[in-house]
Amino acid sequence: MEKSNASHSAASKIARMKESLELQFGHSDDLALYPLRVAGQEGLLCFLTTMTRSTSMMDNVVKPLVIQDLSGISREEDDLMTHIRKHVLAGLTTQLTDRSEGLAQKLGLGFAAIVLEGEPNLLLIDVKDLEVRAVSEPTTQNVVRGPKEGFTESATTNMSLIRRRIINDKLRFEKYELGEQTRTEVYLTYVEGEADERMLDAVRQRLNACSLVSLFDSGSLESLLSPEGIQLFPTVYNSERPDAICSLLLDQRIGVIVSGSPFVLITPALLHDFFQSPEDRYQWFVLSHFVRTIRYIAFFFSICMPALYVAITSYHQELIPTMLLTSIAAQREGIPFPAVIEIFLMELSFELLREASTRMPRIVGPSIAIAGALVLGEAAVQAGIVSNINVIVVSLAAISSYVAPIYSFASNIRLSRYALIVFGACLGLYGVIAGCAFLMIHLSRIETYGIPYVFSRYQRARNKTTC
Amino acid sequence: MEALNASKLSPIHIYTIQLVFLLGTSIIFGTPKSVPDTWLIDLISLLPAALLCCLYAGLVDASHEQGLYPLLEKAWGRYAGKLLTLCYALYFLYIASRNIRDMTELVMTTLLRFTPNGLPVVMFALLVAYAAAGGLPAIGRLSVMIAALVILFFLTLAWMLYFSQSIDFERLLPFLSQGFGKVLQASASQSIWVPYGELIVFLVFVPHLGAKREYRRISLISLVSACAILTMSDILQTTTLGMENIKFSVFALLDAARMIDIFHFITRMDALVALIIIFGVLLKCAIFLYAAVKGASRVFPTQAKHLHLSFALLAGAFSMMVSHNGAEHVAEGLKYVIYGLHIPLQFLLPLGTLLLIWIRYPKGER
Amino acid sequence: MTALGTFVLALTGILLMAMLDTLVYQESLFRALMGLLPDSTRGPLAMIIAALLIALWADLKQTGWMKKAMARLSGWKNAWKP
Numbered sequence: 001m002e003k004s005n006a007s008h009s010a011a012s013k014i015a016r017m018k019e020s021l022e023l024q025f026g027h028s029d030d031l032a033l034y035p036l037r038v039a040g041q042e043g044l045l046c047f048l049t050t051m052t053r054s055t056s057m058m059d060n061v062v063k064p065l066v067i068q069d070l071s072g073i074s075r076e077e078d079d080l081m082t083h084i085r086k087h088v089l090a091g092l093t094t095q096l097t098d099r100s101e102g103l104a105q106k107l108g109l110g111f112a113a114i115v116l117e118g119e120p121n122l123l124l125i126d127v128k129d130l131e132v133r134a135v136s137e138p139t140t141q142n143v144v145r146g147p148k149e150g151f152t153e154s155a156t157t158n159m160s161l162i163r164r165r166i167i168n169d170k171l172r173f174e175k176y177e178l179g180e181q182t183r184t185e186v187y188l189t190y191v192e193g194e195a196d197e198r199m200l201d202a203v204r205q206r207l208n209a210c211s212l213v214s215l216f217d218s219g220s221l222e223s224l225l226s227p228e229g230i231q232l233f234p235t236v237y238n239s240e241r242p243d244a245i246c247s248l249l250l251d252q253r254i255g256v257i258v259s260g261s262p263f264v265l266i267t268p269a270l271l272h273d274f275f276q277s278p279e280d281r282y283q284w285f286v287l288s289h290f291v292r293t294i295r296y297i298a299f300f301f302s303i304c305m306p307a308l309y310v311a312i313t314s315y316h317q318e319l320i321p322t323m324l325l326t327s328i329a330a331q332r333e334g335i336p337f338p339a340v341i342e343i344f345l346m347e348l349s350f351e352l353l354r355e356a357s358t359r360m361p362r363i364v365g366p367s368i369a370i371a372g373a374l375v376l377g378e379a380a381v382q383a384g385i386v387s388n389i390n391v392i393v394v395s396l397a398a399i400s401s402y403v404a405p406i407y408s409f410a411s412n413i414r415l416s417r418y419a420l421i422v423f424g425a426c427l428g429l430y431g432v433i434a435g436c437a438f439l440m441i442h443l444s445r446i447e448t449y450g451i452p453y454v455f456s457r458y459q460r461a462r463n464k465t466t467c
Numbered sequence: 468m469e470a471l472n473a474s475k476l477s478p479i480h481i482y483t484i485q486l487v488f489l490l491g492t493s494i495i496f497g498t499p500k501s502v503p504d505t506w507l508i509d510l511i512s513l514l515p516a517a518l519l520c521c522l523y524a525g526l527v528d529a530s531h532e533q534g535l536y537p538l539l540e541k542a543w544g545r546y547a548g549k550l551l552t553l554c555y556a557l558y559f560l561y562i563a564s565r566n567i568r569d570m571t572e573l574v575m576t577t578l579l580r581f582t583p584n585g586l587p588v589v590m591f592a593l594l595v596a597y598a599a600a601g602g603l604p605a606i607g608r609l610s611v612m613i614a615a616l617v618i619l620f621f622l623t624l625a626w627m628l629y630f631s632q633s634i635d636f637e638r639l640l641p642f643l644s645q646g647f648g649k650v651l652q653a654s655a656s657q658s659i660w661v662p663y664g665e666l667i668v669f670l671v672f673v674p675h676l677g678a679k680r681e682y683r684r685i686s687l688i689s690l691v692s693a694c695a696i697l698t699m700s701d702i703l704q705t706t707t708l709g710m711e712n713i714k715f716s717v718f719a720l721l722d723a724a725r726m727i728d729i730f731h732f733i734t735r736m737d738a739l740v741a742l743i744i745i746f747g748v749l750l751k752c753a754i755f756l757y758a759a760v761k762g763a764s765r766v767f768p769t770q771a772k773h774l775h776l777s778f779a780l781l782a783g784a785f786s787m788m789v790s791h792n793g794a795e796h797v798a799e800g801l802k803y804v805i806y807g808l809h810i811p812l813q814f815l816l817p818l819g820t821l822l823l824i825w826i827r828y829p830k831g832e833r
Numbered sequence: 834m835t836a837l838g839t840f841v842l843a844l845t846g847i848l849l850m851a852m853l854d855t856l857v858y859q860e861s862l863f864r865a866l867m868g869l870l871p872d873s874t875r876g877p878l879a880m881i882i883a884a885l886l887i888a889l890w891a892d893l894k895q896t897g898w899m900k901k902a903m904a905r906l907s908g909w910k911n912a913w914k915p
Binding site for chain 2: 834835837838839841842843845846847849850852853856857868869876877878879880881883884885887888890891892895
Binding site: 315316318319321322323427428429430431433434437438440441442443444445452454455 | 574578579582586587590591594597598601604605606608609611612613731732733734735736737738741742745746749
C-alpha cells in the first residue's frame with residue numbers, strides 16, 4: 001500500500017514537474033522531457049536541446065545511466081542520487097538540490113536535470129556543449145610578424161588562449177554575471193602580485209554596480225570601466241589578440257573577458273598602449289621606436305591637417321611658400337565654396353564612404369571602392385566642386401587616422417578633427433593652436449583609478465621583453 | 468577613483484614646469500635692452516637669481532614645508548597674514564593678466580589682425596582655467612609636453628636662421644661698449660625680477676614638491692638651463708638683427724624669425740614664435756592661476772571648483788584693462804611694475820617674512 | 834564665499850591697475866579710475882560680470898538653494914494635473 005502510495009505521489013511528482021516546466025517554458029520546442037528508468041524507478045530527464053548536443057548527452061549521461069543496473073545498490077552509505085553522482089557520472093560537473101523552484105533557470109544555463117520518483121533530491125548535470133567559432137586570424141589589429149590567433153566568442157576558449165600563454169599559477173579568473181536579462185558571463189582576469197589591489201577593488205566595485213539589462217559585447221562595458229566625464233580619448237584598451245592582452249596582463253593591468261565578444265578589455269589603458277602594436281616586441285627595437293614615432297606623427301597629422309589647411313589658406317597665406325601658394329591659388333580659383341565648406345564636404349563624403357564600406361555586404365564591396373575613388377576623386381575635382389589639394393589633404397588625414405593600431409581610438413579622434421576645423425575656420429592658426437592646446441590639457445588631465453594617461457610610470461614595461 | 472600616488476610631483480615634472488616658466492615670455496622678448504650686450508646681462512643675472520632662490524629656499528625651510536600662505540600667517544599674525552595672502556593672490560593674478568596681455572599683443576599683430584580683442588582672450592582664459600583646474604599633477608604632465616614643444620620650436624628657429632645665413636657673429640661686437648658697470652646695474656634692476664623672481668610662485672605649492680634637497684637641486688638645474696637657453700636666444704636675436712635694430716623691437720624673436728629665408732621657400736615663420744609664446748604663457752598663467760586660487764580659497768574658504776573659471780575670466784578682463792596701448796604696456800612693465808610690485812613682493816616682503824620668523828621663533832619652534 | 838572672493842579681487846585688481854596708471858601718467862587716482870572703466874569698452878566689463886555671475890551660481894549651487902528653487906519652479910508643471 002505504501003509503495004503504491006509512494007509511487008502514486010512520485011508519479012504525480014514527475015507529472016507535476018513535467019507540467020510546470022512545460023508551462024514555464026511555454027511549450028517551447030527545444031525543451032526535452034524524456035522518461036527514464038533508473039534502478040527500477042520512474043524518472044525524468046529534462047534539458048534544453050539547444051544548449052547541448054545529442055551526442056554529448058548520449059555518451060555522457062544517458063548511456064552510463066542505462067547500461068549499469070543500479071537496482072542492487074545498497075542504500076547504506078549513499079542514497080541513489082549520490083551514488084549516481086559519485087560513480088556513474090563521475091567526471092561531470094553535478095549538483096544535488098532538493099528545491100525545484102530554480103530548475104527552469106538552471107535548465108537555461110545548460111544544465112540537465114534528473115528527477116526520480118523515490119528520491120527527494122534532483123541531480124543537475126552540466127551538459128553545456130555549444131558550437132563555437134574556431135580560433136582564426138583576428139580581423140582587426142593585423143601584424144606581419146607574430147602569432148595569428150584571435151579570440152573567439154566563447155569565454156572558455158578565450159580563457160584557454162590566455163592560460164596557455166601565461167603558464168603561471170598566479171593567473172586568476174573571477175566570474176561575474178552581468179546583464180539582468182542576458183546573464184552574460186564576464187570574467188575578471190589578472191596576475192596576482194602584478195595588478196594593484198586597490199585598482200582591483202575599484203574594478204570589482206564597478207562590475208558589481210553594473211545595472212545593464214543586456215550585455216552582448218564588451219564595448220558596453222567600456223563606459224562602465226572608464227572614469228566619469230566626457231571621454232574624448234578611450235581609457236579602456238580592447239584587443240582581439242591574445243599576445244597583446246597577455247603582455248598587458250603581465251604589465252600590471254586588469255583584463256575583462258565578456259562571453260560572446262571576441263574583444264577582451266584591458267584597464268587601465270595609457271595613451272602609450274594605443275600606439276603600440278604587439279609586433280613592436282618581436283622586432284628590432286630601433287625599428288619599433290621608429291615606427292612608433294611615425295604613428296604619433298600620423299596621429300597628429302590626422303587631427304590637425306584639415307584644420308591647418310583651412311586656417312592657412314583662409315587667413316595666413318603668407319606662411320605657404322610662394323610657388324606652392326600660386327599653384328594652390330590657381331587650383332582654388334574656380335571653386336565656389338570657401339575652404340571650410342570644401343573640407344566639410346570632403347570629410348562628410350569620406351565618412352559616408354567609410355560607413356558604407358563597413359556595412360556593405362562583402363560581395364558588393366569592390367563596387368563601392370570604385371565608385372568612391374571615381375566620385376570623390378576625379379569627378380568632384382573635374383566638376384569644380386572641390387580642389388585637388390583638398391582631396392590630397394583629406395585623404396592623407398584619413399589614411400593617417402588608421403595608423404593607430406586600435407580602431408576605437410581612431411574613431412574617437414575623428415570627432416576632434418571636426419572641432420579643430422571649426423576652430424581653424426573661425427580663428428585661423430590661433431584657433432587651431434588653442435584647439436590643440438585643449439587636447440593636450442585634456443590628455444594630461446585624464447586619470448583612470450589614479451593612473452595618469454600620459455607619462456605614467458606604468459609605461460615602462462617592468463619585464464624585459466627583448467634582449 | 469582614489470589616487471595611487473598622492474600629490475607629489477615627480478622631479479622631471481618640477482624641472483619642466485620651472486623651465487617653461489622661466490622661458491615662457493622672456494624667450495620672445497629677450498632681456499630689456501638698456502644695454503647693447505643683452506646676452507651678457509643674461510649670463511650675469513644667473514648669480515643674483517641664484518641668491519634670490521636661496522632666499523626662497525630659506526623660506527621653504529622656515530615654513531616647515533607648508534607653503535607660502537601658512538608661512539605668511541605664521542610670521543605676520545592671522546589677520547595681517549590673511550591680508551598679505553590676498554595681496555599675493557592679487558599679485559599672481561595681475562602677473563597672469565600681464566602675461567596674457569603680452570601674448571595677446573603678439574598674436575594680434577601676427578596672426579589675427581582684425582579680430583576684436585575679446586574673443587581670443589576669452590578662449591585663452593577658458594583654456595587656462597581648464598588647465599589649472601586639473602590640479603598640479605596634470606599641470607606637471609602638461610609642462611613636459613609644452614617644454615618639449617617650446618625647445619623644439621626654438622631649436623628649429625635657430626637651425627633655420629643658421630641655414631638662411633642670417634646669423635652674423637660680428638654683430639655681437641663691440642663688446643661691453645658701455646662698460647661693465649652698466650651691465651651689472653641693468654642686470655640687478657631688471658633682469659632678475661622678470662623671469663627669475665617669479666619663481667616665488669613655487670613657494671605656494673611646497674607641499675607638493677617633495678624633498679627639500681631634491682627641490683633645491685632641481686631648481687638650480689632648471690635655473691642654469693633656462694639661463695643658457697635665454698642667453699642663446701639673446702645671442703640669436705643680436706646676431707640676426709644687430710644691436711641697433713634690437714633696441715626698437717618689442718618682440719625680438721619674432722623679428723628674428725621674420726629674417727628666415729631658406730632658398731626663398733621657407734619664409735615668414737611667425738607662426739612658430741606665436742606657438743612658443745602661446746604655449747609658454749598658457750603654462751605660466753595656469754601656474755599663477757592655481758596659486759591665486761589657492762590663496763583666495765584660504766582667505767575666503769570655499770570649495771574651489773568654480774573659482775578657477777571666475778579667476779581666469781578676471782585675469783582675461785584685467786589683461787584688456789591693464790594698459791591702453793602696447794607702448795604703455797611695455798613701459799609700465801619695464802619700470803613701474805618692477806619698482807612698484809616685483810621688488811616689494813618678490814624680495815622685500817619675503818625678506819621681511821624670513822626675518823620675522825627668525826625673530827619670533829628663534830629655535831625653529833612650530 | 835566664492836562670489837565674495839571674486840568681487841574683492843576684481844575691485845582690488847582695478848584699484849591696483851589704477852594706481853599703476855597714476856604712476857605712469859602722473860595723474861590723480863580718480864582720473865585714472867575714470868579712464869580705466871569706460872575706456873576698456875564692453876569686453877572686459879562683460880567678462881568681469883560673467884566671472885561674478887559664475888561665482889555666484891557656484892555658491893548658490895553649493896548651498897542647495899538652487900535645487901530648492903528649481904524644484905519649486907518645476908513643481909508648477911504638476912499643479913494642473915488632476
